[in-house]
Amino acid sequence: QITLKESGPTLVKPTQTLTLTCTFSGFSLSTSGVGVGWIRQPPGKALEWLALIYWNDDKRYSPSLKSRLTITKDTSKNQVVLTMTNMDPVDTATYYCAHIPIFGVSPYYWGQGTLVTVSS
Amino acid sequence: EIVMTQSPATLSVSPGERATLSCRASQSVSSNLAWYQQKPGQAPRLLIYGASTRATGIPARFSGSGSGTEFTLTISSLQSEDFAVYYCQQYNNWPTFGQGTKLEIK
Numbered sequence: 001q002i003t004l005k006e007s008g009p010t011l012v013k014p015t016q017t018l019t020l021t022c023t024f025s026g027f028s029l030s031t032s033g034v035g036v037g038w039i040r041q042p043p044g045k046a047l048e049w050l051a052l053i054y055w056n057d058d059k060r061y062s063p064s065l066k067s068r069l070t071i072t073k074d075t076s077k078n079q080v081v082l083t084m085t086n087m088d089p090v091d092t093a094t095y096y097c098a099h100i101p102i103f104g105v106s107p108y109y110w111g112q113g114t115l116v117t118v119s120s
Numbered sequence: 121e122i123v124m125t126q127s128p129a130t131l132s133v134s135p136g137e138r139a140t141l142s143c144r145a146s147q148s149v150s151s152n153l154a155w156y157q158q159k160p161g162q163a164p165r166l167l168i169y170g171a172s173t174r175a176t177g178i179p180a181r182f183s184g185s186g187s188g189t190e191f192t193l194t195i196s197s198l199q200s201e202d203f204a205v206y207y208c209q210q211y212n213n214w215p216t217f218g219q220g221t222k223l224e225i226k
Contacts, residue, residue: 037215047156047164047207047217063121063214096163105211106154108175110163 002026004036004097004111011117012087018116022080022097026109029055029075035100036080037107038071040093051082052100087118122146122210126218132226135198141221143191143208152212155184155193158220159204167206168193198223 008020022036029036035054041047051071052060061069070083080097094115098107123146133139143153151171156164166175168184171191181196195202203225208218 046219047158047209049215049217060214104152104154104169105215106166106169106209108166113163 002099002109004099004109006095006097006111006114008095008114008116010115011119013120014088014118016087018082018084018087018091020082020084020095020097020114020116022082022111024078024080024097024099027099029053029073029078029080031055033102035105036073037098037100037105038080038082039096039098040091041096041113042090042093045093049105050084050095052105053080054100089118092116092118122149122213122216124208124210124216124218126206126208126221128221129219130222130224132224133198134226135200137198137226139195139198139202139223141193141195141206141208141223143186143193143218145189145191145210148188149210149212151187152210153184153186153191154209154211155182156207156209157202157204158207164207195223200225 004024037052038050053071068085073080094113096113097111099109125144127142153171155168158164172184183194185192205220205222207220
């Protein structure tokens with residue numbers, strides 16, 4: 001059974017860097033074709049993809065946020081880390097990680113999400 | 121970046137009736153289109169991928185159709201648990217979601 005769980009701060013100050021960790025089980029990021037992605041959702045608004053990382057360390061980023069994002073993986077720990085620099089109140093959102101299956105970026109398995117508030 | 125446009129923004133339907141939700145892509149995404157259902161306080165739930173393939177455990181009353189730029193999600197006979205927000209998402213290029221359709225009880 002595949003599970004994912006996000007962890008990190010619930011409150012960050014403007015201009016700070018956010019670091020979120022996705023800890024997963026039930027699959028390995030060394031399996032060909034598999035990936036993990038990050039998605040966010042501001043309160044009452046739509047979903048937005050942020051970043052993807054694949055088994056072969058291929059990394060993809062949202063074109064509009066690319067300069068602020070870094071995604072890394074630790075296969076031995078079954079973790080994926082997302083960092084987002086220069087946080088702003090508009091970045092207040094629930095952040096989800098999700099399992100990316102072999103056949104495309106349409107995840108069946110999602111974490112429960114973690115709400116991050118950006119405020120001074 | 122491909123823009124996904126969903127219509128209507130809100131759809132009011134009575135239980136037992138059929139609901140039809142639309143999604144349009146700003147350029148062709150082939151069949152690389154997924155539909156999700158989201159209820160308050162929950163993560164999205166994958167319903168359909170590949171434009172028309174139901175995900176594991178999804179009831180047969182949910183069906184998807186379309187290719188290229190025009191897609192439809194149909195719920196044949198609405199149950200009480202189906203009232204939620206629905207998102208389409210393309211994954212032909214950098215993945216992008218639509219703005220959602222809220223399906224509410226009439």
